[in-house]
Amino acid sequence: MAGIYIHIPFCKQACHYCDFHFSTTMGKKEEMLRAISMELVLRKSEFANTKVETIYFGGGTPSVLDTEEINQLIETVYAHYAVTKDPEITLEANPDDLSTQKINQLAASKVNRLSIGVQSFFEDDLKLMNRAHNAAEAESSIAEASIYFSNISIDLIYGIPGMSNKKWLQNIQKALSFGLPHISSYALTVEPKTALEKFIKKGEIAPVNDSVAQEHYKILVKELAKEGFVNYEFSNFGKPEFFSKNNTAYWLGKKYIGVGPSAHSFDGEKRSWNINNNPKYIKAITKGEFPREIEELSVVDRYNEYVMTGLRTIWGVSVSKVEKDFGKDYVAYLKKEAASKIEKGLLEFRDNALFVTAKGKFLSDGIAADLFIVNM
Numbered sequence: 098m099a100g101i102y103i104h105i106p107f108c109k110q111a112c113h114y115c116d117f118h119f120s121t122t123m124g125k126k127e128e129m130l131r132a133i134s135m136e137l138v139l140r141k142s143e144f145a146n147t148k149v150e151t152i153y154f155g156g157g158t159p160s161v162l163d164t165e166e167i168n169q170l171i172e173t174v175y176a177h178y179a180v181t182k183d184p185e186i187t188l189e190a191n192p193d194d195l196s197t198q199k200i201n202q203l204a205a206s207k208v209n210r211l212s213i214g215v216q217s218f219f220e221d222d223l224k225l226m227n228r229a230h231n232a233a234e235a236e237s238s239i240a241e242a243s244i245y246f247s248n249i250s251i252d253l254i255y256g257i258p259g260m261s262n263k264k265w266l267q268n269i270q271k272a273l274s275f276g277l278p279h280i281s282s283y284a285l286t287v288e289p290k291t292a293l294e295k296f297i298k299k300g301e302i303a304p305v306n307d308s309v310a311q312e313h314y315k316i317l318v319k320e321l322a323k324e325g326f327v328n329y330e331f332s333n334f335g336k337p338e339f340f341s342k343n344n345t346a347y348w349l350g351k352k353y354i355g356v357g358p359s360a361h362s363f364d365g366e367k368r369s370w371n372i373n374n375n376p377k378y379i380k381a382i383t384k385g386e387f388p389r390e391i392e393e394l395s396v397v398d399r400y401n402e403y404v405m406t407g408l409r410t411i412w413g414v415s416v417s418k419v420e421k422d423f424g425k426d427y428v429a430y431l432k433k434e435a436a437s438k439i440e441k442g443l444l445e446f447r448d449n450a451l452f453v454t455a456k457g458k459f460l461s462d463g464i465a466a467d468l469f470i471v472n473m
Contacts, residue, residue, distance in 0.1 A: 098181070099144060100151035100346050101174055103133060104357030105159040106375060109193075113227045113296065114254075116288035118359035118373040119157040125375060129357075130166055132382040134173045136356040139385065141177040143354055143364065149174065150181045151343040151353075153189075158214075160190035164202035171207050185248075185342040187212055192238035193230035204245035210341075211242055212281070215251045218271045219264065222257050225302065227292070239275045248339060250279035255317065256310030257285050258303035265313045269320045278339035282317055283332050284310040311459045318458070331409040331461055348406045366399075368392045397470050400427055405465040413450035427470075434468045 107126065108119045152174055154167065167188065174180065187210040188203065195213070203211070215235045217223055223231060230238075242249055251272060255265055272280055287294050287305055296302040318328055326334040330348050333341060346353065355362045359373035372378050372388040381388035394402070400423050407414035420428050435451055438444040443457030443464055453461045 098150040098346070099147045099352040099354070100153060100343055101137075101149055101178070102153045102155060102343075102353055102355040102360055102362075103137075103159075103170060104355060104360040104371075105133075105154060105156040105162060106358050107156065107161050108158045109161060109191075109229045110227060111292065113225070113292040114285060114288065116291055117157065120375055123161070125379065126162075128379050129375060130162075130170070132379045133357050134170060135382050136387075137170070137173050138177050139382070139387070140354055140356065143362075144178055144352075147352065148179045148181050150184050151346060152180075152184060152186045153343040154187065154208075155189050158191050158194070159188050160194035160199070164199065164206055167203075167208065168206050185210055187341070187343055189214065190238075191228075191230055192234040195238040195242060197241055200242050200245055209246070210248040210250070211246050212250045212252065213238060213242065215239070215272070216254045217257070218268055222254075222260065225257065226254070236271075239277070243275060243277075247278070249277050250281055250335075250341065251277060253280060253282045254285050255282060255313035256305055256307075258305060260309070260313070262312060262316060266316055266320065269317060273320070273324055278336040279341060280321065280326065280334045281332055281341075281344075282314075282334070284314070314459050318455075327411065329411045331458065348410050349412070350403065350406065362389075367394055396423060399423075401469045404431070404468050405462070408451070408453050408461050408465045408468075413452040415450045416446075417449060430470060431468060438464055438467070 104118070106119050106129065107123050108121055110121055111119070152171060154170075159167070171186065186208050188208045189212045191214050214228075216226060216228055218232050218235055220232045223235075239249070239251065253268060253272060285305055287297060293302065297304050317334075321328070321334045325336055327337065327340070328334050329340050330344060333344050335341065350363075350365070352364050353362060355371070358371055358375055358378040361368060361370045369389045369391040372381070378388050400419070403419070403422070404414055414431070416428055416431070419431060431451065435444050435446075438457070439446065442454055443460065445452055445454050453464060457464055
């Protein structure tokens with residue numbers, strides 16, 4: 098089983114914190130969609146013996162597309178790939194795009210999961226981040242979408258400068274009031290060359306505080322656990338049976354094809370990524386060329402990636418898998434390097450697997466990096 102990721106590189110406006118690839122001008126939208134469809138067809142041989150179980154529209158803002166355009170891309174996948182009987186088809190959407198008419202159209206399409214980019218239910222936070230929607234649209238879009246979709250996720254951002262624990266708790270409680278089955282939540286990060294970085298450097302916005310973000314994360318984990326959510330991956334919380342199949346496949350190292358400018362792909366042994374330039378992407382694909390770079394992953398690379406992803410999830414790092422895929426020397430190295438972290442209460446071994454503890458969870462990426470092999 099594998100997945101297809103479709104990157105739609107268009108947004109109405111630029112969020113201050115975002116460093117993803119997108120354009121706020123849609124003059125070449127039709128050319129871009131033709132190129133993405135063409136790339137899907139050109140790459141079908143990569144999944145010749147593989148069934149597709151997830152289709153994920155990310156971006157950018159995929160919901161700026163007409164439903165007919167979304168349907169055409171889905172039909173291209175169905176025409177050229179073997180798709181499972183009940184695939185998970187997710188569309189990332191912004192609240193301001195989810196009119197009653199749009200929701201009705203999407204409900205009649207093959208899209209069966211919405212991931213709504215709420216980020217916050219507070220007006221001042223949305224303005225600070227330069228989101229295209231307002232607080233009222235955030236609430237109304239979820240309420241309306243819930244009538245037609247049972248599988249909905251929303252995104253929330255914590256660690257926003259000036260956000261108190263009380264305000265963050267109110268954000269969580271508002272999200273829970275909709276009875277959603279999935280919530281993804283991320284710490285606000287300051288990426289290079291973003292508007293947020295410039296504003297912080299100028300002193301116009303307070304710096305992001307890691308200790309505040311850590312406290313917010315603890316509140317998030319505690320409150321969502323009370324409501325039966327499983328923190329199946331560091332940033333993802335789902336009710337049983339509602340874990341994102343797309344997210345889970347990524348964290349478990351399954352194969353996926355990414356189409357569109359800047360999209361990444363993984364076939365189990367190598368990663369590739371498309372050029373993040375819209376005109377160059379369209380020109381190359383139109384010629385039948387692949388505008389991408391490829392990285393062959395060594396055994397050490399694959400081991401390091403498995404440790405990184407495994408420690409972020411409820412499935413942990415399986416000792417049996419490490420031995421089967423990499424060998425006994427890697428198991429010995431893992432246990433040796435993990436020993437000091439276990440003593441500090443950051444890691445634990447159980448059921449023949451290595452897990453981060455509640456104490457170590459917020460530090461999981463740093464802990465994983467300490468377990469990496471630099472040379473073997």
